[in-house]
Amino acid sequence: MTRDYCNIIKKKPGASVPNKKSNHGLQPVDADRGAFRTLVPLITKSEKQKIKKYKLKKRKVTKLKILAKISIIVVAIAAIFSTQSFSQPKLGIEAGLNLSNSSFSPDLRSGSRTGIMIGGFAEFKVSPLFSIKPGLRYIMKGFSVGDGWGNQNTFKLNYIEAPVLLKVNFPVQQVKPYVEAGPTVALRISSTVESIDGDVDASEAFETIDFGLYFGSGLDFRVANNIEMFTGIGYSLGLSNTLSAINGNITGKNNGFKIISGVKFDL
Numbered sequence: 001m002t003r004d005y006c007n008i009i010k011k012k013p014g015a016s017v018p019n020k021k022s023n024h025g026l027q028p029v030d031a032d033r034g035a036f037r038t039l040v041p042l043i044t045k046s047e048k049q050k051i052k053k054y055k056l057k058k059r060k061v062t063k064l065k066i067l068a069k070i071s072i073i074v075v076a077i078a079a080i081f082s083t084q085s086f087s088q089p090k091l092g093i094e095a096g097l098n099l100s101n102s103s104f105s106p107d108l109r110s111g112s113r114t115g116i117m118i119g120g121f122a123e124f125k126v127s128p129l130f131s132i133k134p135g136l137r138y139i140m141k142g143f144s145v146g147d148g149w150g151n152q153n154t155f156k157l158n159y160i161e162a163p164v165l166l167k168v169n170f171p172v173q174q175v176k177p178y179v180e181a182g183p184t185v186a187l188r189i190s191s192t193v194e195s196i197d198g199d200v201d202a203s204e205a206f207e208t209i210d211f212g213l214y215f216g217s218g219l220d221f222r223v224a225n226n227i228e229m230f231t232g233i234g235y236s237l238g239l240s241n242t243l244s245a246i247n248g249n250i251t252g253k254n255n256g257f258k259i260i261s262g263v264k265f266d267l
Contacts, residue, residue, distance in 0.1 A: 090123040090228070094262030100141040102242070102252040108145070113154055115140020123167070123264065131167040133180060136160065141186075141210075141254050147195070154194040155202060157242070157254070159186035163214050176220040184236065186210040204246060210254055211240040218260070226266035234258040 095118040102110055119137020126132060139161050144154040165182035187209060193202045218232020238253030 089125075089267050090264045091120070091267060092123065092230075092262055092264035093120050094118070094135075094137070094230075094260050096258055096260035096262075098139055098141065098236075098256050098258050100143065100236075100254060100256035102143040102254055103238070104250060104252045106250065108250070111144040111152070113140070113142035113144060113156065115142065115156075115158075117258065117260070119161075121163075125169075128171060129169055131169060133163075133165040133167050133182075135163050135165075137163075139186070141256060143252075151196050156190070156192050156194060156199075157188060157206060158190045159188050159210060161186035161210075165214065165216075169220070174222060177217070178220060178232075179215075179217045180234075181213070181215045184212045184214050186212070205244055207240070207242050207244055209240065210238065210242055212254065213237045213239060216258070216260070220264075228264045228266075229262070230264065231261040232259075234260065 095116070098115050098117045099112050100115060101112040104110065117137055117139040119135055119139075121133055121135030121137075124132045137160075139159050141157045141159060142155045144152050147153055161184055163182055163184040165180045167178055167180040170177045188206060191202045191206050192199045214234055214236050216232050216234030218230055220228050220230045222228050234257070236254065236256045236258065238255050240253065241251040242254055243250055243252045
């Protein structure tokens with residue numbers, strides 16, 4: 001049964017769950033109120049100390065995860081360079097829109113958040129058909145949810161994301177269609193929730209690392225001897241749970257549609 005996903009934010013000591021009424025003068029259903037109390041824990045002094053210890057432990061684990069992921073990427077790229085003969089590489093910049101949402105288990109209703117993405121990448125051609133495309137970009141993710149009283153809260157999750165894509169180039173002359181796919185790893189740099197009471201920090205509620213897969217397609221077209229422009233669309237599929245342990249057994253994964261354009265330069 002689908003139900004509203006309520007605030008996942010840190011409450012101040014002594015704060016209580018508001019006893020608001022809906023627009024029709026009715027109290028929210030028990031299921032929604034129960035979910036609200038589960039997902040918005042009342043933080044006591046003793047719990048704060050536990051959270052601090054938990055955060056320190058998570059930071060250590062996060063650093064190890066990041067180091068392991070970067071090591072895998074570096075080793076993979078080094079292996080490719082050592083076994084393939086590359087043509088002239090390209091450097092590019094890209095920007096676009098990200099229409100993000102989250103999928104939850106158990107099923108919870110959520111809406112999308114529209115954000116921007118901007119970054120850079122390198123493209124190494126390993127054959128007439130295939131290229132390796134590592135990159136780094138700033139991307140806005142998130143979702144919106146109801147609080148059980150008819151109000152919408154928007155969770156704003158901002159990341160630095162590193163995709164490593166395999167690109168398939170179709171051998172056409174001026175306008176070249178392509179498809180690409182590969183893994184992504186993202187480091188969360190901020191997380192807030194926008195509600196009727198203003199923006200509130202939501203760092204406690206989300207994991208630091210987000211793993212996913214990216215699938216995209218588009219068109220490359222040459223505009224000068226050493227310059228190409230491109231436009232495309234893509235979809236990101238979340239693989240890891242982005243919700244932290246304080247949310248109990250609820251899990252959420254980031255997903256999103258992307259519209260991207262940019263320019264590439266031959267080196």
